[in-house]
Amino acid sequence: xxxxxxxxxxxxxxxxxxxxxxxxxxxxxxxxxxxxxxxxxxxxxxxxxxxxxxxxxxxxxxxxxxxxxxxxxxxxxxxxxxxxxxxxxxxxxxxxxxxxxxxxxxxxxxxxxxxxxxxxxxxxxxxxxxxxxxxxxxxxxxxxxxxxxxxxxxxxxxxxxxxxxxxxxxxxxxxxxxxxxxxxxxxxxxxxxxxxxxxxxxxxxxxxxxxxxxxxxxxxxxxxxxxxxxxxxxxxxxxxxxxxxxxxxxxxxxxxxxxxxxxxxxxxxxxxxxxxxxxxxxxxxxxx
Numbered sequence: 351x352x353x354x355x356x357x358x359x360x361x362x363x364x365x366x367x368x369x370x371x372x373x374x375x376x377x378x379x380x381x382x383x384x385x386x387x388x389x390x391x392x393x394x395x396x397x398x399x400x401x402x403x404x405x406x407x408x409x410x411x412x413x414x415x416x417x418x419x420x421x422x423x424x425x426x427x428x429x430x431x432x433x434x435x436x437x438x439x440x441x442x443x444x445x446x447x448x449x450x451x452x453x454x455x456x457x458x459x460x461x462x463x464x465x466x467x468x469x470x471x472x473x474x475x476x477x478x479x480x481x482x483x484x485x486x487x488x489x490x491x492x493x494x495x496x497x498x499x500x501x502x503x504x505x506x507x508x509x510x511x512x513x514x515x516x517x518x519x520x521x522x523x524x525x526x527x528x529x530x531x532x533x534x535x536x537x538x539x540x541x542x543x544x545x546x547x548x549x550x551x552x553x554x555x556x557x558x559x560x561x562x563x564x565x566x567x568x569x570x571x572x573x574x575x576x577x578x579x580x581x582x583x584x585x586x587x588x589x590x591x592x593x594x595x596x597x598x599x600x601x602x603x604x605x606x607x608x609x610x611x612x613x614x615x616x617x618x619x620x621x622x623x624x625x626x627x628x629x630x631x632x633x634x635x636x637x638x
Contacts, residue, residue, distance in 0.1 A: 351420030353637065357624035358411030358419075361617045366407050367400035368613030373468040375606040376568035379598065384608045395471040403467030405484040406460050414457025418511070419625055421449035422519050423637045436527065443520035450515025454508045459500040461507055463487040465571040495575050503570040506587045510563035517556035518618055522548045523638045540636075545626065546619055553615040561610060562603040566590045 362369075375387050382390065391399050425445040429437050437445070454461070463484045470478050481487035491499050525548035530539045537544040566587050573583040584590035594602050622638060629637040 351416035353628040353632070354419035354423070354621075354625050355412045355416040356628065357621040358415035359408050360624050361620035362404070362407040362411060364620065365613045365617040366404050368609045368617075369407065369464065370400050370402055370468045370471075371609040372564075372606040372613060373465050373568055373572075374471070375609065376565050377465075377469045377572045378605075381598070381602075381605075384612075387609075391471055399471040402470060403464045403484070406463035406467055406487065409484050410457050410460035410464055413460050414453040414511070415621070417453030417456055418449050418515050419519070419622070419637070421452060422446055422515065423625075423629070425449065426523065426638070427635070439520060439524045442523050443516040446516030446519040447512045449519070450511040450513075451508050453515070454511030455504060458502075458504045458507050459488055459491075460484065461567075462491065462500060462502055462571045465503075465568050466491075469568075469572050499575075503567050506563050506567040506570060506590075509587075510560045510567055513563060514556045514560040517559050518549075518552045518614075519638070521552035521555060522618070522622065525551060526638060542623065545623055549618040549622055550615050553618045554611060557607060557611040557614050561605075561607050562591070564610065565594065565603050565605055568606075569594065 370391060371384060371387050374391055375382065375384070378387070395402070422445050425448065426437065426442065429441070429445075463481075466479060467481050467484070467487055470481065473479075479487075479490075481490065488500060495502070522545075526540075526544060529537045529544050529548060530541075537547060569590050570584055570587065576582045584593065591603065626637045629635060
């Protein structure tokens with residue numbers, strides 16, 4: 351789990367600006383391209399705005415990332431130790447559901463902070479929350495919205511993480527074994543190029559499968575707290591999805607796909623590569 355967190359932090363240093371773009375596109379009701387959103391964020395806050403929420407991204411790796419990959423790796427290893435042989439793709443995806451669900455529940459507060467801080471620059475200056483760092487963000491949420499407010503959007507967060515983890519981790523593990531056979535040895539077993547191809551394919555599939563849940567999660571986590579006596583903007587995940595589709599059309603559920611994929615592919619490659627190599631160096635075993 352520690353190796354997974356360190357690998358995720360290394361990836362976040364490079365990929366965080368794409369996460370800011372993804373969140374900004376998802377919470378905006380106006381449709382903009384990735385480049386237009388990039389220009390808007392940069393114009394409003396400069397390069398610093400593209401790294402809003404980096405401390406939340408680091409915390410997310412120690413909560414969500416460590417559980418997601420660490421528990422998956424342990425389940426995969428434990429399954430082989432029990433003598434069941436190489437797990438099937440369905441079994442590997444099941445391990446991803448378990449690890450992703452646990453990690454996402456533990457990491458929901460950091461995910462909430464990441465969304466709030468990443469989307470802050472899109473608000474007019476007078477309405478910005480102006481969080482100083484992830485600790486300031488979470489303490490203010492707890493103070494202003496109650497301790498349970500830190501788990502706002504946990505439902506779609508867990509569903510999204512389950513879908514994403516099962517797709518990405520299960521597919522990556524499976525393709526690590528099958529790609530050398532499918533390519534007739536062009537991609538070598540255990541080679542860096544094999545892991546690269548496996549993670550890129552898995553990232554495209556995982557992003558497509560999880561994006562609708564990600565949009566709902568971002569909208570719920572970024573919605574303002576209702577005034578006393580007022581109903582919340584979204585009553586539930588289903589209500590949120592229904593209202594988004596009614597107002598903006600079905601394609602709105604795929605908002606932010608491009609930056610999400612562009613971020614997920616290198617993030618997955620860097621984080622899993624670092625996790626795999628650190629694990630191999632320290633323990634002599636594969637992580638995935």
